[in-house]
Amino acid sequence: MKILFASTPATGHLNPLLAIVHMLRAEGHEISFLTGSAFRDRIENSGAEFVALQGPADFDGRNILSVVPELKDIPPGLEWFRVAIERFFLDRLASQHRSLLQAVQECQADVVVGDDMFFGVLPMLLGARSKRPPIVLCGTSFLHLAREDGAPNFLGLPPATTDEQRRQYADLAREYDQAVDQPALLCLNGILKTLGVGPLSVPLFHSVVELADAYMQLSAPRFEFPRQIPPSVHFVGTPPIIPGQAPLPPWAHELDGSRKVVLVTQGTVANHNFGLLIAPTLAALANEPDVLVVATTGGRPVEAIPGAVPPNARVASFLPFEWLLPRVNALVTNGGYGSVNQAMSFGVPLVTAGMTEDKADVNARVAWSGVGVNLATNEPTQEALRAAVRTVLDRPAYRLRASQMADEFGRIDTRSAVLSIIKQAAVNHKLELLAEAMATGGAQRAVRQR
Numbered sequence: 001m002k003i004l005f006a007s008t009p010a011t012g013h014l015n016p017l018l019a020i021v022h023m024l025r026a027e028g029h030e031i032s033f034l035t036g037s038a039f040r041d042r043i044e045n046s047g048a049e050f051v052a053l054q055g056p057a058d059f060d061g062r063n064i065l066s067v068v069p070e071l072k073d074i075p076p077g078l079e080w081f082r083v084a085i086e087r088f089f090l091d092r093l094a095s096q097h098r099s100l101l102q103a104v105q106e107c108q109a110d111v112v113v114g115d116d117m118f119f120g121v122l123p124m125l126l127g128a129r130s131k132r133p134p135i136v137l138c139g140t141s142f143l144h145l146a147r148e149d150g151a152p153n154f155l156g157l158p159p160a161t162t163d164e165q166r167r168q169y170a171d172l173a174r175e176y177d178q179a180v181d182q183p184a185l186l187c188l189n190g191i192l193k194t195l196g197v198g199p200l201s202v203p204l205f206h207s208v209v210e211l212a213d214a215y216m217q218l219s220a221p222r223f224e225f226p227r228q229i230p231p232s233v234h235f236v237g238t239p240p241i242i243p244g245q246a247p248l249p250p251w252a253h254e255l256d257g258s259r260k261v262v263l264v265t266q267g268t269v270a271n272h273n274f275g276l277l278i279a280p281t282l283a284a285l286a287n288e289p290d291v292l293v294v295a296t297t298g299g300r301p302v303e304a305i306p307g308a309v310p311p312n313a314r315v316a317s318f319l320p321f322e323w324l325l326p327r328v329n330a331l332v333t334n335g336g337y338g339s340v341n342q343a344m345s346f347g348v349p350l351v352t353a354g355m356t357e358d359k360a361d362v363n364a365r366v367a368w369s370g371v372g373v374n375l376a377t378n379e380p381t382q383e384a385l386r387a388a389v390r391t392v393l394d395r396p397a398y399r400l401r402a403s404q405m406a407d408e409f410g411r412i413d414t415r416s417a418v419l420s421i422i423k424q425a426a427v428n429h430k431l432e433l434l435a436e437a438m439a440t441g442g443a444q445r446a447v448r449q450r
Contacts (some may be wrong), residue, residue, distance in 0.1 A: 001426060002030045004109035004133075006100055006118045009036025009053065010061030011298075012267065012338055013115040013140050016218050019239030020113065020138070021046050023415050024422070032107040034099060036060055051103045055095035057120065062299075063272060064088065064357075076355055076378065078179040081154060084357075085184045085204065089119055093191050096120025109133050111426050115140050116208055116215075122188075125211040126197040130436060134429035136422055137208055139217035139233075141337050141358045142365060144205035148227050152176035153205065156360030156376065158368050159225050209233065214425045216418060219341050220408045223369055234421055237412035238341040241325075246318035254314070259292040260329040260393055263348075267298055267336035274305045276379055277353055281332050284382040285389060286310035294324070330392045332385065334378075335359035335366070344371055347406035349398035351388040353380040370401035 003024060007014050014035060021031050031048040038060035043050040052058060059067050068087040074080045097120040104112065112135045114121050124132045144153060149160035151169040155176070160166045181203045192198030200207050209215055215233045217224070224235075255261055264281040266274065278295050282305070285293050293313040297304060302315045309315055325346040333339050334354030340362055343350055350372030352363035360376070367374035373388040380388075392398040 001110040001423075002032070002108055003111050003113060003422070004051075004103055004107050005031065005033040005035075005048065006096075006103070006112060006114040006121065007033070007035040007039075008061060008115055008117050009039055009057075009059060010064075012336055013061075013117060014039055014042070016138060016140055016239050016338055017113065017115060018042065018046050019242055020418055021048050022242050023239070023418060027419060032103065032109070034103045038062070049107075051099075051107070053096065054099045054102075057092045057095040057099055059092070061088075065272065078176060080356075082180045082183055085180070086187055089117060089204070090184065090187050090191060093119050093122065093188070094195065097123050097195060100124070104133060111136060111422055113138065113422065116144065117141070117205075119204065119208065122200075122207065122211070123192060123195045123197045125208070126192065126200070129429070130433055134213045134425040136214045136216065136425050137212040139209070139215060139219070142361045143217055143219075143224050143227075143229075143233070144203075144209055145227055145229075146206060147225060154358060154361055156355065156364040156374075158364050213429065214421050216421055218338070220344070220405065220412060222405065222408050223341070223344065223365055223371075225365065225368070234417065235412065236417040236421070237409050237414040238338070238345050239414055239418075241322040241342065243322050244320070246316075246320045248320060248323060249314065249316050251314045252323075254292060255294075255324075255327045257327075259290055259312075261292050261294060261327055262330045262332060262389055262393075263294045263296070263324065263328045264332040265296050265298060265336075265339060266334050267339055272300075274300075277332065277334055279306050280380060280382050281385050281389075282310055282313050283307065284385040286312065288312070288386075288390075291389075291393075294319070294328075330389055331372075332389065335363040337362050340366065341409075344402060344405045345409040347399070347403040349392040349402040351375065351385065351392055353377055353385070369405065370397070371405050372398060372402070 005017050007017050025031055025047050032051050033043045033048040034051040036058050037052050040050045065072055074083060100120045110133055112133050114137050116137050116139045121135055149166055149169055150173050151157040152173045160169055184204050188204055189199035216236045217233055218238055221235045264278050266277050282293055285291050295315045296319045297317050299317055302317055328348050331343045331348050332351045335352045350366050352366050352372060353375040354363060355378045363374040366372040373391055375384055375388060
């Protein structure tokens, strides 16, 4: 098949799609990849044909503040979410859509595979199915659907256990709807109208889950809050890490099991101030003799870490996670969805501290599922970090729960599931077009006979 991938130009969205590209190319499929120019080398190194997004859609999402600088002056909260949604996603929807239409035509794509926040697919999903290829989307964040307890997404709220909580969640949901969802929908429907489709009545993030021909959630079911799941949603585990993306560090031999290894990372989005998590973690664990701390800066220079690196710490810009994670005893992270799921798939318990983007909700799931401790802040203290790390290292319950989660990931054959879902989407689409053609032909014959 000819498969067109379409990704928001941000590392957390791109990485899992590239892992799926790796699977599909091994099966002989022809792959084109539509994303930002900043990622051209990574796409071409994967063996896919690079296709550049056009106009405002072609940005470098590795630094959200460079794309939406006004967010620097807005504190975390509802206004931050509204501005981020409108500037980062909606302002680029039309140019994403035009880029996608052109790429589908030029690549003669049989299937489009996109990430869950590439909203340029929406006009296609709202238009005639006969005029587009099947669209399979990948959930690179927590599952964006309405919750049974009425809580709004993105606020990091655990499932309600009492009627009082449900009443509180209902109040918060009304506030969130008025401050974020309704303004975003008003903006979105204005854009969709200019493109000849719409309007939508469900929130932006929910819409793509409900409308996609198939939706692959890159996690395991037990990491998701209880809710009604549409039949089009499939939990496919986490894509295997592409090997060999970074060399072994010169200190690799030190991870020999003589000390517990704590990995700390701020991912690739909220990693422009290492004073938030990496530096305080290094300081918090500097006097723990049984611990070796490993820090990775997600591609940024290690010199950007403020303060001295303690004797029991090792730092690197990139590390080969397929080698590292089996040797890690705990992960300290701000809550990137991909990193959290990868850690769980290796049975690694977590300490999380992050409230921006989708991280509050990801980290709420860490605590709820029992695989780690959620500090529920962007700026944890050294004391809180030390206590949380010692808790997940010293209490067997966290390692046990993480091991059980790893077993659940292990029961999912991600490769087979992904290949089957994409293939089935293509088959179903062809059958629908055939049935439509037969029905149209039958109606035309009946007219002629009359």
